[in-house]
Amino acid sequence: MSENSTKPPASVFVAASVVIFVLSLSAADSVGFVPYYIDGTDPAPSRVAIKDLPELGEQPVATSQEPAANSDTGILPTHIRIPSIDLDLPISNPDTRDTTKLDTILQNGPARYVDSAKLGEKGNVLIFGHSSHLPIVHNQMYKAFNKIPDLKAGATIIVEGNGKAYEYNVIDVKSVETTDANAVIDLSKTGNKLTIVTCDTLTGKSARFVAEAELVGSYDL
Numbered sequence: 001m002s003e004n005s006t007k008p009p010a011s012v013f014v015a016a017s018v019v020i021f022v023l024s025l026s027a028a029d030s031v032g033f034v035p036y037y038i039d040g041t042d043p044a045p046s047r048v049a050i051k052d053l054p055e056l057g058e059q060p061v062a063t064s065q066e067p068a069a070n071s072d073t074g075i076l077p078t079h080i081r082i083p084s085i086d087l088d089l090p091i092s093n094p095d096t097r098d099t100t101k102l103d104t105i106l107q108n109g110p111a112r113y114v115d116s117a118k119l120g121e122k123g124n125v126l127i128f129g130h131s132s133h134l135p136i137v138h139n140q141m142y143k144a145f146n147k148i149p150d151l152k153a154g155a156t157i158i159v160e161g162n163g164k165a166y167e168y169n170v171i172d173v174k175s176v177e178t179t180d181a182n183a184v185i186d187l188s189k190t191g192n193k194l195t196i197v198t199c200d201t202l203t204g205k206s207a208r209f210v211a212e213a214e215l216v217g218s219y220d221l
Contacts, residue, residue, distance in 0.1 A: 045115055045187060046186070046187055046188045047184045047185060047186050047187050047188070048113060048115065048116075048126070048184065048185050048187055049178075049183065049184050049185075050176060050178050050183040050184065050185060050197060050208050050210070051178035051179070051183065051206075052097070052099075053099070053102075053113070053128050053197060073118070073121060074117065074118025074119060074120045074121035075118055075119040075120050075161040075162045075164060076093045076112070076118055076119070076161050076162070077091045077093070077112055077118070077119050077125065077127070077159045077160065077161045077166075078090060078091055078093075078160060078161045078162075079091060079159070079160040079161070080110060080127065080157065080158070080159050080160075081157075081158040081159075081160070082147075082151070082155065082156070082157050082158070083156060083158075084150075084151065084152070084155045084156070085147035085148070085150050085151060085155075086147070087144075087145075087147060089109050089110055089129075089144055090108075090109050090110075091109065091110050091111065091112055091127060091159070092105055092108065092109060092110070092111045092112070093111070093112050093114075094111055094112075094114060095114055096114060097113075097114060097115070106128075106129060106130055106141065107139055107141055107142075108141060109129065109141050109144055110127050110128065110129030110144055110145065111127070111128060111129070112125065112126065112127050113126040113127075113128065113185075113187075115187055116185075116187055116195075117187075117189070117193075118161075119159060119161045119162075119164065119166050119218075120164075120166075120218070121189070122189045122190060122191065122192065123187065123188065123189045123190065123191070123192075123193070124185065124186055124187055124188075124191070124193040124194070124195055125159065125193070125194045125195070126185055126187065126195045126197065127159075127194070127195070127196050127197075128196070128197040128198065129141075129144040129145040129196075129198055130142045130143070130144050130145065130198065130199065131143065131144070131145045131146045131148070131198040131199045131200070131201055131209070132146070132199075132201055133146070133201050133202055144198075145196065145198035145209075146198075148173065148196055148198050148209050148211050149173060149175075149200070149209045151170050151173050151211055152170065152173075153170055153171060153172065153173075154169055154170060155169070155170040156168070156169060156170075156216075157169075157170065157194060157196075157213050159194065160221065163220060163221050164218055164219070164220055164221060165218060165219055165220075165221050166215060166217075166218045167215070167216045167217055167218065167219075168194045168213035168214060168215055168216060169213055169214060169216050170211060170212070170213045171212045171213055171214055172211070172212050173209060173210070173211045173212075174209070174210055175200050175203060175207055175208070175209055175210075176207070176208050176210055177206050177207055177208075178206045178207075178208060179206050183208070185197070185210075191214070192214065192215035193212065193213065193214055193215070194212075194213040194214070194215070195210060195211070195212055195213075196210070196211040196213075197209070197210050197211075
């Protein structure tokens with residue numbers, strides 16, 4: 001080749017390299033090799049193991065987990081009513097997964113799990129609270145969800161927040177073991193669901209009652 005042959009400008013090689021990189025990244029993403037948090041963010045969990053919630057009976061056993069950030073959208077639930085079991089309680093919204101802190105918060109009533117949906121958002125609103133069948137309980141919030149296992153399919157659950165009420169119908173109530181690998185709560189941003197979790201203290205320390213409900217509608221209070 002002649003020494004006077006024209007060489008492509010450096011910018012051509014740079015552009016070609018960028019194109020090759022983008023195509024390679026797209027191909028890797030299509031087969032699952034690229035994490036969806038490649039932008040540097042740490043996504044919220046898409047599900048939570050029931051065993052990672054506080055022990056929801058009369059003798060909580062605390063373990064520590066890292067705090068989590070709250071979303072800035074949706075409405076925080078502040079009250080739950082279930083007419084069929086005479087339940088009418090406030091709801092707190094802690095911004096942590098630390099079960100030591102959650103154990104203390106639950107002494108004042110049920111709480112919404114930080115990574116679950118808020119009212120008006122797509123996803124699953126997860127609310128948990130204590131149950132206790134001890135003959136004498138000084139703090140009645142340890143008996144907050146004692147009647148959850150009495151719920152029947154079709155029962156109405158009303159969750160309130162910011163002047164609005166969200167009405168759910170119960171689909172199912174079941175007892176699960178935290179030792180079961182499948183004992184997880186779906187927190188994906190699909191559907192409009194409500195899940196209530198509490199201890200099954202009559203069965204054992206690892207047993208939980210899980211009530212699942214779906215949104216029927218909402219209205220202003």
